[in-house]
Amino acid sequence: MQTQFVIFVFLALATLVGAAGVALSRNIFWSAMGLLSSLVGVGGLYVLLSADFVAITQLLVYIGGVLVLIIFAVMLTSQIQDINISNRSMGLLGGYLVFFVVATLLSFVAIWAPWKLTDVAPVANTTVAIGDGLLGKWLLPFEIASVLLVATLVGAIVIARKEVKSDS
């Protein structure tokens, strides 16, 4: 149990330092690296919560997909020489105010609310249970998600492609 807590502290630090880097770093590329650290940390926290399948999905989809897309966008939209275009919009003071209000409020609610804790042991092999669930109880949302993914695929290509004018 002691090692579990040490690992938790390590992962939480990786998550929060990365998140702070995303929010505060002046270099947009370091923000992307902070996002990487944060996503890896959250994936580790999923493992601590014995959600193995979700943790692997986090690695595959977020770090292998979304993060690579974001880094592509960073490379394509800002010249490497003057990459420091991440200037502020609201002023840091207002931003810090919003941050402290939101974080302390949510933390207090989380700590003081009388959650009804369960003592059910976590599902040991979640892949089997999730596969059964996705093809049984949650079949309709699963299919809707697949239709949405196709729509996204087509939509993203249509938005991002170069317009080709026909001669006729």
Place this chain on the structure above:
Amino acid sequence: MPHLTLNHFLVVSALLFGFGILAVVTRRNAVAVLMGIELILNAANLNLVAFGRYVAGGITGQVFTLFVIVLAAAEAAVGLAIILTIYQMARNIDTSRATTLKE
């Protein structure tokens, strides 16, 4: 050494959400705003999995998290495509200067 409980995860998630809000509110670079949205979605996911583990039991929270991850991937793809189009039109991705529809 304290025992690992639900509260630990909820506090980490609250701070993660706060940093996400901070990034969305203070950044002008559209890609950085999108990164903040990803942080917010990750905080929500962490909450879902933590509640599923300590309060609800079973895998419902994890399945919900999977759907959120799918939606986040779709949102990132479309959002970045829009950002690339704006960049090709205006040569910058400053969110406070993309006001063509307003003018």
